[in-house]
Amino acid sequence: MTRTNSFFAFLKTAIFTISAALPILFFSSCEKGDPKPVNEEEVITTLEVALVPVGGGIPVNLKFFDVDGEHGSSAPLHTVSGPLKASTTYTATIELVNETVNPHGDISAEVEEEANQHLFCFETDGSIAIEYSDEDENGLPLGLITSWVTGAAGEEEVTIVLRHQAGTKTGQCPGDGETDVEVTFGVTVVD
């Protein structure tokens, strides 16, 4: 084999290598179509608290709504349908919804299903007393249903926190785990 030959043989090798590698490039780039938008199932867009006075009266609705969930830049809306009445007991039911998917995702059902890993915690300024009305299978509180007893008239801040406590739930607030929800409402209590 002369040297020139071996050089050309090598060049041929190089060219063949490139052409052999090209199909790999092609296959890998055409394997998948365009990505599709993801509709996350776990996103919580809406938290609603339905407060129904025990023994009748005007129900009150607290609503937190974030149209694009925790990703998007649009600001969430807080809506409070009206004032609470002083010295009144309300039954509060929390509903968590994912409105980015159709039909809407029922997140409260997921929380209820995993009741022994979740706990709602409530923080108030003091004149609304909140007590648990439900529990998980271990007898520990859950908080999807609570009872709110209002005190004297005034302005109140209520913070609702959902703690995810896989394997660490003791029923204590805040306890160990991660926070899935933390929403604060300003409510007015009138006589």
Place this chain on the structure above:
Amino acid sequence: MKRAAVFLILFFLGVAINSYAQNCQETLRGLIVDEENIPLAHAAVSIRKTQTLIISDANGTFVFRNLCAGTHSIQVTFIGYDTQVFEVQVPSAGAITVRLIPSRTVLPNVIIESDQISRSASQTSAGLQEEELSALHGKPLGESLKEIPGVSALQTGPSIFKPMIDGLHSQRILILNNGIRQEGQQWGVEHAPEVDPYIASQIEVLKGAETVRYGSAAMGGVIIINPPPLHQTEKIGGELNLGLMSNNRMVVFSGLVEGSMKEGSGWSWRLQSSVKKGGDYHAPKYNLSNTGLREFNFSGAVGFKDEGRGMEIYLSSFNTRLGILRAAHTGNLNDMQRSIESNRPWYVENFTYAINHPKQEINHHLLKISAYQQVRDLGRISVLYGGQYDQRNEFDIRRSGRNARPSLSLNLISNVLDVSLDHEHTAHSGSVGINGTMKVNTNDTDETGVRPLLPDFQQLSGGLFLLEKWKNNKWIVEAGGRYDFQHLKVFTFINNRDLIKPEFNFNFLSGTLGTTLLFKPKFRLVSNFGISSRPPHASELYSEGLHHGTASIEEGLMRKDGDVLTEQSLIKKEFSRKWISTLQFTGQGLSLDFSVYYNDINNYVYIKPTATRLTVRGYFPVFQYEQTDAVLMGSDAALKWKVSEMIILNSKFSYIYARDTQHDDVLIYIPPAQFENSFTLSLPAIGKLQSFYVGLSVPITFHQSRAPMVVYPLDIDANATPERVFDFAPAPKGYALLNARLGFKVPVHDHSLGIILSGENLLNTTYRNYMNRLRYYSDDTGSNFMLRLSYNFLSH
């Protein structure tokens, strides 16, 4: 894709077998110097078998042409010096250097060095050799590299180490794994390189910009991981290693076998594998729950070497599963505040090997095919192809039985092709080459059901470079230039609804100029100036969304206030000018390596808090990728003092000063000053024990006084976005640790068994490391005792 790969393998096999015909046209070059590195002219160099005699020229160099491949016995004689006879393997990886010792000295030792062709001659480099590596076996790559002054790591817990060279990491550091540019998912701070350090017999770190040869990824430096070269062996040989670590009760096992197909055929092979299983690490006061790891790696290589040509096929697979400290997973800023305030992680369980959520699973597969051919009057042509498949799955804590589904699932397919021509003449040598890379990154969102943080993208890039060096017995001068082209296509969404496919074309240049001066017999000055540029990575441009588990939202450079920008003119390339100089002094007992560098980076990409956003989980900080001008300068020093034949003292020091010049601020994640002193006592054989040594070292890490301002998580609210870059907690105070090591070899039959016993953080000191992102949640690891056994049955 599989079929193409098989075709490629068969094709290469065919070519290699085809070229098996004998022709003796190897060239062996060398340099003859005295013990003070002064070249010796008119020395007689002969090949004993063929009785070919050559006299070295005025520069002390000699060239033998038309040699057959194989082992040649070479004799060098010169009046007043001891005659040296040694064996050299042809083809040799580079020019050989023969050091002659004056006749009066009693130590007739010949030292043969090969010139590295993988790097510039004017480059500042430091490395880990086989011996040091064997004492580090079982550790992740990034942790092993911390032994080198100037190299540090950005850490996420005890098992995820991201290497950092002179303050730069991720997109600015290139890892060359067995000659292939590593293409993995290393864009995030918690993404460690997908490399098994067990394959390496030598690791070298180049600290200057090596962008001319390797492209923009080498802006901050290169980590070169070299397995031992495939070689002809008479019998099947190999190595077995076993490592046991007390801290996380880890067991590491690795094995290697190698051999030749048929004697004289030129074909040889190697198989290697390693397995790791570790449980929870522990800090002095508690377990670091869920920090276990598993790893299984294997590789195989087949190579052929003949007169002036050779080829190699190399396959490797890296597979790991890593637990992330359970207590480091935070839902919102309140959670994080609680963790910072508490001295103890909120989740501490008993030791277990089990790995629960959150966790990472990474698989990286590599196919390398390389070939070279020596062509007379032209040089050596090399072709190298690398195909890589990297899969990263990250598992979060999810609701409603979704835990089995990853929250992040990325697949990266990459193909690299390098063709280069290296030439070597007496007075000058150099390379020209082209590189091509094609990368396709996709998210498996059907699997995750989570919006991806990093969008899908395709990247096609090519580069052309030219490097040339001129040498003399007093100096080497080197210059080079490179042109790169990159096409990037990103697949992303506006408002998570409308797909857009912005495309970009980038053209950029790099250059290098360097010199090595041998201005005094024992002094050497190496100086290199490099300019390099790189367009921002797809992750820096288009990241979007909630970084799960870190309670923060990240947005790329091309996302501003909910808009997605697509105009090419808005992208600014990062542009670095780095000057690095090293002064080396090599004396009889004392050797010193002192380097200083200055790196001026325009449009430096970094991540900065810009806003806070109210979500259903409360306020989150929004971190936006931004660009600024930065300066990083510093110094690395290493000193070795051989007090006597038995006692060696070592000192290492490194310091970095980093500044954001546009905002007159500090940079985040810059390693604090480090100072390490060690003492090694080597003893001659004690009974049957050989190469006995015992060493103590005290690494000191200083407090980072130039840390960003502190804004505790709860102080973040909608009305007060910090203007400057901030950290959630102050930099921890400095600390000193105590490490010890003892090693020896025991002969077993014809071979030897190496035993290394070492202890780290012997005093079980409680500390937190500024460079560990989990310092907000827990202390660093406590004392760790390691036993490493290494049985070598290599027969070469």
